[in-house]
Amino acid sequence: MEITYIHHSGYLLESPHALFLFDFVDGTLPPLDPAKELFVFVSHRHADHFSPKIFDLPASHAKTHFILSSDIRPNKVPESVKDLVSFMKPHQVLEFPKSSSEEQTFSLCITTFKSTDEGVAFILEVRDPLLHEPPANIADSNPPTVIYHAGDLNDWRWREEPLAWNNNMSTNYKRELQKIRDAGFHPDIAMIPLDGRQEDLFYLGVDEFMQIVGADQIFPMHFWEDFSVIPRLKALPCSVPYRARIMELKKD
Template identity: 35%
Template sequence: MRVTYIGHSGFSVELESHILLFDYYEGTMPEFDPAKKLLVFASHSHPDHFNREILKLADVYPDVEYVFPKDIRIAKKEQRASEHFMRKRDEITVGDTKVKSLRSTDEGVAFLVRCEDRIIYHAGDLNWWYWEEEDDAYNRMMRGDYQKEIETLAGEKIDLAFVVLDPRQEEQFYWGFDWYMRHTDTKIVFPMHMWKQYEVQDRLIGMEVSEPYREKIMRIREMGQVFEL
């Protein structure tokens, strides 16, 4: 399994006969094997998660399908390949791949993907968003909503996960990541949504709270970094 960190929350995952592309918006797009099926995911319409350039991949690769939440709108003139639009808490099958959506605590969805013999989770903007400037009611609601969604992953043996670790949250930057790792069975996790402040990974790894799972964290240092797993 080859994972490429493209930028921000954008990753590609290359399996034996499939390539999964998640939330591309910036960085150099890898060259993919045209003999493999390319599944392109965008978790929501925010510009740091969805770049319309991904629609042009269908002009280059012969076997492409797209999986989007319903908040992403594609004009007929932009349509080039099969597109699947998911509701929140939805399940669909794309060829031999099964996709489950979770309800985000921001816009759109998170994805749980069963492809070949792997289970892969991409959070999109599903996170425990705690902001000091918000009132207590908002922050309590955010905590409850996030924890409720992560509970839906109970019993899943997740091979690979991409989870928000956002330095803008200041002292609460790790809450969502930590809760996810303590309440799921995940083998390998990539932090994302770090706004190029990669030192936030080292900050978490140096904290006592990460001791139960820090060896599972893959450390990102630069855009375009490739991981052979």
């Protein structure tokens, strides 16, 4: 799996059969292989996560699918691409391809969770046999690669908010993480907010995710071009158990 950090919360992931583009608003896209299916995800309607320019992609990439949070109004979608769009509410499941085939080598299952801000978080189960070495366990010859993109699902505690508001935020965040854990998900790749505007509370979302759900690799996002928050997290004592799994980004 090739993973490209684009900007803010924007990531592009590429498997042998497909491309997965998350919350692309600003920055430069690398070349997109036109032979691969392109899945474009938007976690919610905020301007730092959703830009109408994504709807230009089918003009140069015929195999495009849009998976949009249901808080985005349908009138934001041009008529020319409406047949390519699926809207998802929290706690829904969507599968591609939508028809089964015994010869199928690639499949995608998308599960949504409820954001503590707006919209949804996405979990993808990508079954692409070329992502794996020949399996030791023949019971599952095509195990899924599990990908998590949080959108704005985070423990958004702020010093200026009342204690009751912050406590409610933490409760809601941990409750949603428990739902992810109880559904049996352990992401191979997790893209999680790490926002320095929260001052000394900036690390909470990542740390609580790793305590409750866990992931093999953590890709920070939503840090408003302040890349220094990544080594700051790695320097905290709480990160010792997962420090080596935090990807240290240095530029878009």
